[in-house]
Amino acid sequence: MVNPGKRMHILKALLELRHGPGAAILPPEITRIHLDFALRWNDGHMGPRKFWKTCLPRLKFWNPAVPMLVNRSTNQTGPALMSIYFRQSAAKATKNLTPLVQQPHSSTTNECPAPPPEEEERVVTIDMKHQHSDAILTEFLQKTGATLVHPTPDEQMEMQQVEELQEKGAVDRAIVKKYLDEKRREEKLLLQARQEAEAIKLANQ
């Protein structure tokens, strides 16, 4: 991508990663979040999938230190659970000494199911099956007590600009589509006429 103007527009789209549903700062008691659902969306796994795709990036942006793991399996009939791990004592977290490679990680082959809570940890679960992602988010915010992040006036203005740009783009796209459709229709008519003319020519011979 070279065009600087285009680049600025795309950078503005980074706002999407910062603000919107899911932009919230979690309280410091939360040690990690674990999502467990199926690979495909049927049988009530659409909500968790959407939550992961739309809300989780923003949560991760505002809480980069909290591990958020997504463990997916091929079992469509299985449960869709979110586990939130709370630190019970206010004492500082014991440093996780196991190397990063051996720690649980996100997976698509059901490698790392939700681990049992460590001592002095408490788990809160949310059943996500057959739920809309918005409903999951409200339940999540309520159970964690997260504080929402609101865009600053500057950012709000930028967001508005992005929106306007999109609207303008839609209008322009409609105009171009109309023009192209007209062109294609004419070409089609011409082709048809030519074929007919040739057919007549052949018949005359």
Next chain:
Amino acid sequence: MATPKQCISSLARLSLTSTARPTATSIPRFLAPSITQVQAQQTRYAGGGTAQMQARAREKEKLKKKRKQQRFKEYKFAVPSKAEQFSLCDAMRYLRAAEVGRPPTSVTYEVSLKIRTIKNGPVVRNRVRLPYPVKNDTRIGVICPENTNLVHDARQAGAVAFGEASLFKLIKENPNNLPFNRLICHQDSVPALNKAGLGRILGPKGLMPSLKTNTITKSIKGMMTEMVGAETYREKIGAIRMPIGNIQFNPKQLSDNIKTLVMQVKGDIEAMEDRVNKDLIEVVLTSTNGPGFSLNGGFLPTDEMIEPDHLSTAM
């Protein structure tokens, strides 16, 4: 034709530069007709001007044309402004957010070095040994004269296939299932390799040893130790793109890797200076599914709430 606007502008100029301009009143009457003629010549025309002015205009036009031609000889590039550049930790924060919930085995940080370069010149290509290798599945085959110490050396250094005639036979028999993914050749075996005519098989796979790709050597051992954990890179369409780290790397590791690569590419560009002029324009960090961030060379995050340590948790 003098429009009223021009008259006014000339008046303004008169008032600004007070001296050395003869006014109409000071001219003797008997000279008046010739003076008026001179004044008529001095009014500006579109294509007019003295010979010097015309020459200058021609020169300018030529330069413009040359610049335009030059533009198509080079790949397009744009120098990013400060506003669209990020420090390493900021970029990592965005990328880790974009990659949340993906298995870390399938996600890597990638880097793209944009280079200002002409389209038909020599390209930058070399190997780099990153301090923290992204992945390590290098299997090396060695072409060297059989029944010499070289075979022993190759075996010691961990080659999966070695020899001369036997190796050629192996390659010819099952070209689609080769045990190695890198092939190097000793200098003494080059004639034999050329005679064997394996270019058709090895060429498309990018395995054919040649001086250009730095895969013909005198010391098998040195080359092999250099190759294990080394990644090749090559400039394509004015950019070098290569994976630079696992998504689980911490900021320090990633910055070490990026620094190593950038320093080496700068060295390569310097080495080519007598042949072709190239510039490193920008360093863009991206990830498998994330957006790209032009780096400004800084390390620390701009947000005070975030520390570099926060960016090294499990993904």
